[in-house]
Amino acid sequence: MSSFQAPRGTFDVLPADCERRALLEAHAQRILGAAGYGRIETPAFEPTELFARGVGEATDIVRKEMYTFDDGGGRSLTLRPEGTAPVCRAYLEHGMHRLAQPVKLWYLSSFFRAEAPQKGRYRQFWQVGAEAIGSDEPATDAELILLLADLLESLGIRGTRLRLSSLGTPATRADYRQELIAFLRAHEDGLSPEVVARIDLNPMRAFDAGDRRTRETMRDAPLLLHRLAPEDAEHFAAVRELLDGAGLRYELDPTLVRGLDYYTRTVFEFTSDALGAQSGVGGGGRYDGLVQQLGGDPTPAAGWAAGVERMLLAAGELPVAPAVVDLFVAVAVAGDGGRREDRTRVTGTAFELANRARRAGLSAQMELAGRSLKGQLRQADRIGAGWVAIIDGPMQVTLKNMGSGEQSQLEPAAAIAEILRGGRL
Ligand code: HAM
Numbered sequence: 065m066s067s068f069q070a071p072r073g074t075f076d077v078l079p080a081d082c083e084r085r086a087l088l089e090a091h092a093q094r095i096l097g098a099a100g101y102g103r104i105e106t107p108a109f110e111p112t113e114l115f116a117r118g119v120g121e122a123t124d125i126v127r128k129e130m131y132t133f134d135d136g137g138g139r140s141l142t143l144r145p146e147g148t149a150p151v152c153r154a155y156l157e158h159g160m161h162r163l164a165q166p167v168k169l170w171y172l173s174s175f176f177r178a179e180a181p182q183k184g185r186y187r188q189f190w191q192v193g194a195e196a197i198g199s200d201e202p203a204t205d206a207e208l209i210l211l212l213a214d215l216l217e218s219l220g221i222r223g224t225r226l227r228l229s230s231l232g233t234p235a236t237r238a239d240y241r242q243e244l245i246a247f248l249r250a251h252e253d254g255l256s257p258e259v260v261a262r263i264d265l266n267p268m269r270a271f272d273a274g275d276r277r278t279r280e281t282m283r284d285a286p287l288l289l290h291r292l293a294p295e296d297a298e299h300f301a302a303v304r305e306l307l308d309g310a311g312l313r314y315e316l317d318p319t320l321v322r323g324l325d326y327y328t329r330t331v332f333e334f335t336s337d338a339l340g341a342q343s344g345v346g347g348g349g350r351y352d353g354l355v356q357q358l359g360g361d362p363t364p365a366a367g368w369a370a371g372v373e374r375m376l377l378a379a380g381e382l383p384v385a386p387a388v389v390d391l392f393v394a395v396a397v398a399g400d401g402g403r404r405e406d407r408t409r410v411t412g413t414a415f416e417l418a419n420r421a422r423r424a425g426l427s428a429q430m431e432l433a434g435r436s437l438k439g440q441l442r443q444a445d446r447i448g449a450g451w452v453a454i455i456d457g458p459m460q461v462t463l464k465n466m467g468s469g470e471q472s473q474l475e476p477a478a479a480i481a482e483i484l485r486g487g488r489l
Pocket residue numbers: 145146147148177179184185186187188189190191193194195323324344345346347348349351366367368369370371372373374
């Protein structure tokens with residue numbers, strides 16, 4: 065065992081995991097690509113200020129969970145904890161407001177949060193995300209939600225629930241905030257000390273508290289959903305009608321709290337029963353003020369992100385096709401047998417044959433471990449090779465069909481033609 069291990073809260077993605085991830089990526093590409101979303105990749109780190117301003121100084125993410133460092137020149141950088149602020153930064157930096165709106169972008173990237181690790185919660189994790197920037201149409205919100213529902217369904221994720229709410233505009237929220245703070249102050253006796261300590265910093269979090277006493281007190285708390293301005297209520301009603309029309313089931317949850325401050329109007333979250341405590345598979349909402357907050361013109365936008373690890377945990381078995389090995393190239397003189405020059409010559413022929421096979425579109429592996437011929441044939445069997453080519457001499461190959469056991473002696477080019485004729489087993 066090595067004296068090193070992957071840092072706490074991080075993990076290695078091994079080949080079998082990569083296959084499941086590739087499948088997820090293909091589903092995301094198909095579903096989002098077909099809806100006109102173009103893929104984007106932004107840098108792994110950004111100016112710290114982007115997240116402080118974008119995600120919000122009062123959020124847990126910005127207060128406690130960012131990996132922040134000095135770039136050596138006195139500038140503060142942060143490993144991206146989320147993708148929405150970077151995508152909006154890119155939208156502005158590349159003048160995408162001049163394109164036809166909305167600009168629809170998707171990503172599959174890694175993100176970093178210094179959270180307490182547990183199952184489904186890591187310090188480096190991956191998200192699939194989608195952002196539609198430049199539209200305030202309720203259809204944008206509804207389409208985004210349906211696209212995420214499609215993605216989860218395509219992965220066979222069971223037991224999903226969709227929770228939906230609206231946060232209104234910042235002005236409504238500011239008024240409501242005062243009302244909620246007044247309520248919390250008047251009911252401090254019925255709240256946990258942690259909630260009381262954060263009344264002024266983040267009163268909405270009180271709805272999220274786990275302890276029973278706080279939960280009971282919060283039952284009588286005023287709800288933002290009941291304070292929406294008429295145009296916000298209308299927007300929300302339109303989103304709901306579109307989801308109803310599409311037959312997507314959801315639960316109204318007026319206490320839905322998201323961990324990021326940029327949301328306005330619609331917010332939503334998908335959870336899955338297949339997950340433990342970290343049941344949030346994906347979520348998002350509208351963020352009509354963010355682009356302006358980052359220095360752009362007022363630009364409505366909406367989006368979501370879903371955790372790759374959580375989706376894969378909830379998906380269970382995925383139909384990953386076993387790797388196909390068409391050809392294993394064995395050498396008759398391997399290991400210590402024969403003279404070195406002979407070995408080099410024969411290995412050179414094996415090398416050439418494997419390369420030619422790959423160029424012809426076949427998958428070909430060659431002997432790299434100096435095994436005996438018997439050991440090589442066993443290895444070919446173990447990896448399920450359809451054919452084995454044993455290099456006997458510089459221009460001679462014994463080709464064996466591993467299915468039928470038939471074998472014949474051929475020149476290298478003829479051996480490849482024979483495999484192609486026989487097709488993949
Ligand atoms: P978020 O809810 O913070 O939203 O993260 C979205 C998803 O990322 C979560 O539902 C979860 O599946 C996954 N996730 C978050 N933190 C972790 C973690 N530590 N380990 C594993 N998975 C995690 C956002 O990030 C917003 N940018 C979403 C959005 C896009 N809103 C609008 N556009």
